[in-house]
Amino acid sequence: MSFWLGFALAAGLWLGSGWHGASSPAAFADVAAVETFLAHYHLKPEPERVPQAIDALAALGALEAEARLQPVAAFLAALLAEDESLAARLGERIAEAAPAKQRLLAQAIALSGLPQWRRLLTLLKRQLPARALEIETLLAAPETRGTLSLAYDEAGVVVDMVMAHFMATGSEAAVLRLVAALAGSLDESNPIASSTSHKARAVLALRAASDRRLLQLTRREAGQQPEPLAGLLRDVVAIAATTAR
Numbered sequence: 001m002s003f004w005l006g007f008a009l010a011a012g013l014w015l016g017s018g019w020h021g022a023s024s025p026a027a028f029a030d031v032a033a034v035e036t037f038l039a040h041y042h043l044k045p046e047p048e049r050v051p052q053a054i055d056a057l058a059a060l061g062a063l064e065a066e067a068r069l070q071p072v073a074a075f076l077a078a079l080l081a082e083d084e085s086l087a088a089r090l091g092e093r094i095a096e097a098a099p100a101k102q103r104l105l106a107q108a109i110a111l112s113g114l115p116q117w118r119r120l121l122t123l124l125k126r127q128l129p130a131r132a133l134e135i136e137t138l139l140a141a142p143e144t145r146g147t148l149s150l151a152y153d154e155a156g157v158v159v160d161m162v163m164a165h166f167m168a169t170g171s172e173a174a175v176l177r178l179v180a181a182l183a184g185s186l187d188e189s190n191p192i193a194s195s196t197s198h199k200a201r202a203v204l205a206l207r208a209a210s211d212r213r214l215l216q217l218t219r220r221e222a223g224q225q226p227e228p229l230a231g232l233l234r235d236v237v238a239i240a241a242t243t244a245r
Contacts, residue, residue: 027052031060038075042170043213050079051089054101063100067157073104074147074161077111078168087120095127102131110138113146148177152184154192156199163203166214175217178204182236183229201236208240215240 027049028034034053037046054076063069080086090105106128109120118139125135147165150158159181166174181200184193208215215237222233 028056031057031062034060034062038072038164039167039207040211041075041168042166043211047079047083047086050076050086051092054090054104058098058101058104061100063098063104067155067160069100069104069107070157071160071164073107073111075164075168076104076108077113077147078165078171080108080112081114082169084114084116091124091127094124099130102128103134106131106135106138110141111145111147113144117144148173152181152192152196154195156196159196159199159203163207167207170213172217175214175221179221179225179229179233182232185232186228197232201232204236205239205243208236209243 028037034056037049037053054072057063057072063072076086076090087105087109090108094102094105106121106124109117109124114120121135121139125132125139128135147158147161148171150161152158159178162174162177162181165171166178178200181196182204183197184190184200185197187193204214204218208218218233218240219237222230222237224230225233
């Protein structure tokens with residue numbers, strides 16, 4: 001299931017249940033508000049609201065499925081790489097937090113690329129004995145894992161993760177990674193590359209329609225990449241422009 005479709009379904013389930021917990025974050029009225037905040041974060045960073053956004057997603061059940069949790073973890077990882085103090089803010093009362101939020105923080109630290117990510121995870125493991133096995137698995141990785149170095153998967157989760165990295169940072173490297181994914185459709189012998197390309201095309205067009213920086217970078221790459229990849233990028237730009245109208 002798409003990351004963004006998952007958000008929409010989570011919102012529908014929550015609103016339909018009539019749940020009104022006292023702990024629901026006041027800063028975000030619903031899951032759509034969180035999605036908008038995340039999608040345009042790099043255009044208007046508000047780091048003080050990030051913990052509230054995560055609490056909202058956890059309260060709304062929007063982090064339960066792995067396909068939904070991983071892109072948010074990639075988003076947080078990108079922010080942690082730039083501001084390690086965010087880990088401490090997110091870690092406040094983490095032992096009492098929902099399991100999904102605990103797992104999210106562990107995954108984000110592991111993806112952050114921080115030199116001391118193993119130390120941070122070890123400290124987190126002491127706070128969260130219930131997550132010890134999962135954290136040990138993360139610690140057992142032979143080397144640092146970064147979102148932009150992950151291999152693409154058939155389900156398209158890594159495409160969502162790379163886009164989440166861009167949403168957090170506006171990184172040109174993330175856009176180039178998505179351009180590389182788009183090129184996968186040119187390799188007809190690789191079904192994973194082909195499905196990844198279709199997902200990258202859809203995600204790029206959807207986000208570029210409302211993100212001026214992403215549209216600008218995609219248009220730039222359409223003018224620099226060789227054919228037939230340049231043609232695929234021109235199609236993305238055209239779709240984004242049509243959707244934005």
